[in-house]
Amino acid sequence: MRIFTLYLTSIICGFCMMALEILGGRLLQPVFGSSIDVWAAIISVFILSLSIGYVLGGRIADRSRSNMPLAWMILIAGAFYCMMCWYGLRFSNSLGEQIQTARWGVLLGALVLFLPPSLLLGSVSPMLVKLVFTNAAHVGRTTGTLYAIGSLGNVLGILVTDYLLLEHFELTTNLLAMGAILGALGLFHLFTRIEASIVAPAEPLVAAT
Amino acid sequence: MTWRLLGVVIVLAALLVGFTKRDTQYRLDAKRSAFDQAALDHRDSAYTSMTWVASRSENYFQLRFFDKVEGGICLSPSWEDLAALGAKEPSLAHLVPTGGRPTMAKPGASWSDSWLPDPGTLSNSPYVRLFPLSILLNDKLVSAAGGDPRAAKAKVLVVGLGSGAGIAVLAHHFPQVAITVVDIDRKVIDMVRDHFPLIRWLSEQTLADGTPRLRFEARDARQFIHFYDVGNKPRFDVVILDAYTAGSTIPSHLMTTEFFADCARVLDQDGIVLANVIGCYGVTRESSREVTGPKHRVLGGAIRSFRAAGLTSVLNFPVIRPRETPSTFLTDEGRNNIVVSSRTALEPAANKAAWERVRRFVPWPELQIGHHVTRQYYLSKSHDDEFSTTMVDAKIIDDQCPALAKSMKPNPNDKDALQGITYSFDEDAGAAEEARRAVLQWAATGHAKVPKHWDEEGADTVVLVETDWLKYARDTVRCSIAAGADIDRNGGDALVGSPDWKDPTRAPDGAMIGDAPIFTDQRPNADILNR
Known part of the structure; x- marks a missing residue:
């Protein structure tokens, strides 16, 4: 059950993260167009935030023994998704003409809009690694499976958003729905404590001898 | 527990x-x-988000992509008006819906009015008014029809549908035309067929020889043209390139020499490619040679790429609106240009008979000046560009203060209203307040809610905009044709130099657009330059 919950968390976070990458185009296109610059900006910001998220998530995971930090990361990411319905397009539109027409303008827009939520979702992976870890002999297998499932979520997030969600629902409906799902997932973790199986050594072992 | 409660609060908030x-x-x-x-319908697709918007007071029916207006048609004259004219005028018989009008889709939830838009063929966006040039300039085609362009049996391929305004323009002026439209987005095609009755009807009609008058292909144009088998299918007389993304950039794979060569392959020997290119000449007001943004490279690049693809004769028709002086387009930072290219010489000296027809061309000859006029008021504030009300129908104010319009003076130099004439009371807060009260009064007497921004005080300028849509359309065509005929300033050689110049990165010395590149599949980048 515990492992199933963690895998499900991984797949949902992966889905929502890449879905935002596709939906993100819609937040920028009305102002910045849809040239290759726009996609370069979006992709680079998401990969950047993954990179920062991994470092951050890894450090937090080492200090924690449960899924509480994980719960907060997912919950706040969900809040960003919801709030983006309000500030997303308004923000793109409010950038001055100078920024809107500059080549780096879209990079700035993508940074402000997508860095916070995708950074939070990026930090989820290392925290999940800590939680799924049960046995040092199987560390490769468990983390490998976890990454595979997270990436599967990524793939689904891209394809389902492109082929289905964009055509049938409005941008804000999609964002709000994903925000609600992430919020619910965050709350679930907040109310269901999952302990990590490895506990950090309290003191360096050398001191004991 | 407090933490958990906080989490719940954050999510709910x-x-x-x-x-x-x-x-x-x-x-x-x-x-x-x-x-x-008001929005007639709104739909999302994988590529864009689109809305049909209609306004009777400004006489338009526009398909907007995101919130950009990519094209539109006048509501007046409606298709019904044209059909009624066609009952008497043989020249409009081809627009009379014999066999009944098509059944249209229901309007979307955002539409609360009882009437439904039934636009005709008079285009509301300026550049599509020049689409007829693609047939008029083809002397072989028109000569084969006995010298009458209306009898020309042109086979036209249009890349990029938009609102369908350009198709309506072609269908109006050339009864025998057979149009194929290729658009990557099936939802755009559905949106136009569902809400533009004339277009739907045309797509259900055939010509005397059984060819469909209008058919649609929902595919990427690059693919469609690449796999178009000229061995089994007829070549086209005209290819019109009008594909844009929502950010007003041309998809880069539709702006390369290889693609243009493929267009030339499906084209008749004397056929013409007409492209709508948003660009500029790269000249600023301060210095005649200083280069502005990169947009001029898109225009120059398009011309050089057409020539590299074998369509060596290139004319450029900058789309000039009647209130502009002939030289403003030189310093403009981005406008529609109609680039016309062919293997056969198109220049006036080499193509005399066709140019004679172009000069005699009267757009929408059956319609009358003075019949499709809109008059609108808005309030603004001097030295505050942000302040402006919406535009209201002039009737609302004229009914209550008839003296106002009578005493207003025309503004001959107002560039904000390039399509019409503006009249204004500048820095006359009293007049502004009078107009504002009239609108508030109109709303209060139960007609409607107050038009947006008319409840804001502080305006000191009343502006009346008067537009005769037919005159505007004819003037655009006349001015743009005059500019295009001036090949010493706007022809291919003047803009990018001789076609023999092979350097792919820049044009020869003396060319207006000195840094015009040749776009190839290896170096497309028209989307990056066009901003």
Whole structure:
């Protein structure tokens, strides 16, 4: 059950993260167009935030023994998704003409809009690694499976958003729905404590001898 | 427990804010927009988000992608008006819906009016008015029809549908035309067929020889043209390139020498490629040679790429609106240019008979000046560009203060209203207040809610905009043709130099657009330059 919950968390976070990458185009296109610059900006910001998220998530995971930090990361990411319905397009539109027409303008827009939520979702992976870890002999297998499932979520997030969600629902409906799902997932973790199986050594072992 | 409670509060608060304050991708209430505009239908697709918007006071029916207006048609004259004219005028018989009008789709939830738009063929966007040039300039084609362009049996391929305004223009002027439209987005095609009755009807009609008058292909144009088998299918007389993304950039794979060569392959020997290119000449007001943004390289690049693809004769028709002086397009930072290219010489000296027809061409000859006029008021504030009300129908104010319009003076130099004539009371707060009261009064007597921004005080300028849409259309065509005929300034050689110049990165010395590149599949980049 515990492992199933963690895998499900991984797949949902992966889905929502890449879905935002596709939906993100819609937040920028009305102002910045849809040239290759726009996609370069979006992709680079998401990969950047993954990179920062991994470092951050890894450090937090080492200090924690449960899924509480994980719960907060997912919950706040969900809040960003919801709030983006309000500030997303308004923000793109409010950038001055100078920024809107500059080549780096879209990079700035993508940074402000997508860095916070995708950074939070990026930090989820290392925290999940800590939680799924049960046995040092199987560390490769468990983390490998976890990454595979997270990436599967990524793939689904891209394809389902492109082929289905964009055509049938409005941008804000999609964002709000994903925000609600992430919020619910965050709350679930907040109310269901999952302990990590490895506990950090309290003191360096050398001191004991 | 407090932490858990905080988590619940955050999630609920975010949901509440997101739900109640959510923004839409399409805004209808921009400043200085028509007060009565309403969305007929709104749809999303994998490529874009589109809205049909109609305003009777400003006489338009526009398909907007995100909130950009990519094209539109006048509501007056309606198709019904044209059909009624066609009952008497043989020249409009081809627009009379014999066999009944098509059944249209229901309007979307955003539409509350009882009437439904039934636009005719008079285009509301300027550049599509020049599409007839693609047939008029082809002397072989028109000569084969006995010298009468209306009898020309042109086979036209249009890349990029938009609102369908350009198709309506072609269908009006050339009864025998057979049009194929290729658009990557099936949802755009459906949107136009569902809500533009004339276009739907045309797509269900055939010519005397059984060819469909209008058919649609939902595919990427690059693919469609690449796999078009000229061994089994007829070549086209005209290819019109008008594909744009939502950001007003041309998809880069549709702006390369290889693609243009493929267009030339499906084209008849004397056929013409007509491309709508948003660009400029790269000249600023301060210095005649200084280069502005990169947009001029898109225009120059398009011309050089056409020539590299074998369509060596290139003319450029900058789309000039009647209030502009002939030289403003030199310093403009981005406008529609109609680039016409062919293997056969198109220049006036080498193509005399065709140019004679071009000069004699009267757009919408059956219609009358003075019949399709709109008059609108708005309020603004001097030294404050942000302040502006929506535009209201002039009747609202004229009914209550008839003296106002009579005493207003025309503004001959107002560049904000390039399509019509403006009259104004500048820095006359009293007149502004009088107009404002009239509108508030009109709303209060139960007709409607107050038009947007008219409840804001502080205006000191009343402006009346008067547009005769037919005159505007004819003037655009006349001015643009005059510019295009001036090949010493706007022809291919003047803009990018001799076609023999092979350097792919820049044009020869003396060319107007000195840094015009040749776009190839290896170096497309028209989308990056066009901003």
